[in-house]
Amino acid sequence: MTATIVRPLHGRIQVRGLRGPRGDEPSNRQMFKTATGAAIRPTWVPAPEGAPGWEGHWEIARPHLTDVAEEIAIRDGQVEIEMHYSTAEQCDQRCRSAEGDECTCSCEGKYHGNSHHASWIEVGDTTLVRNSGSKVVTRTLSREQAEKDRSERFREMIRQIGGRPT
Numbered sequence: 001m002t003a004t005i006v007r008p009l010h011g012r013i014q015v016r017g018l019r020g021p022r023g024d025e026p027s028n029r030q031m032f033k034t035a036t037g038a039a040i041r042p043t044w045v046p047a048p049e050g051a052p053g054w055e056g057h058w059e060i061a062r063p064h065l066t067d068v069a070e071e072i073a074i075r076d077g078q079v080e081i082e083m084h085y086s087t088a089e090q091c092d093q094r095c096r097s098a099e100g101d102e103c104t105c106s107c108e109g110k111y112h113g114n115s116h117h118a119s120w121i122e123v124g125d126t127t128l129v130r131n132s133g134s135k136v137v138t139r140t141l142s143r144e145q146a147e148k149d150r151s152e153r154f155r156e157m158i159r160q161i162g163g164r165p166t
Contacts, residue, residue, distance in 0.1 A: 003076060004081075007081065009106065012060060017054070018058060036067045040060060042059065070146040074150075077143050077147070078141060080138055082137075083131075083136070085104055089105040
């Protein structure tokens with residue numbers, strides 16, 4: 001089973017279907033802390049009583065999406081990310097020059113800042129449009145892409161502080 005991360009238009013991110021640790025792997029809570037530099041307070045939300053097929057999910061703050069998605073993809077081979085976008089919110093210069101990865105406008109992250117999420121692979125026929133004015137796009141982040149993205153971000157951080165990447 002592949003874990004799914006759900007980034008709604010508003011509120012905390014949900015991490016669903018995350019497998020338990022194997023062997024010497026850290027707990028999922030510790031994995032989140034390692035991925036984000038310990039600056040995270042994940043919350044376990046138990047499933048409602050009688051809900052079939054699942055025990056609950058983790059909730060994390062929105063700024064941790066990329067770090068957690070990459071960590072899960074590297075550990076498990078891939079992760080699906082369900083991103084919710086507003087069909088009414090038009091993309092403009094604020095989105096295109098933004099820093100970070102928080103984009104909910106109609107461009108679906110394609111033009112946001114440095115277009116970080118544009119490298120994630122969109123999954124076939126999983127794009128839905130809801131009457132509420134939101135669009136749901138599901139993407140898959142593979143281990144290989146996560147490692148590449150993490151490495152590129154690390155090199156860019158070194159370049160910005162004036163060092164030389166290795």
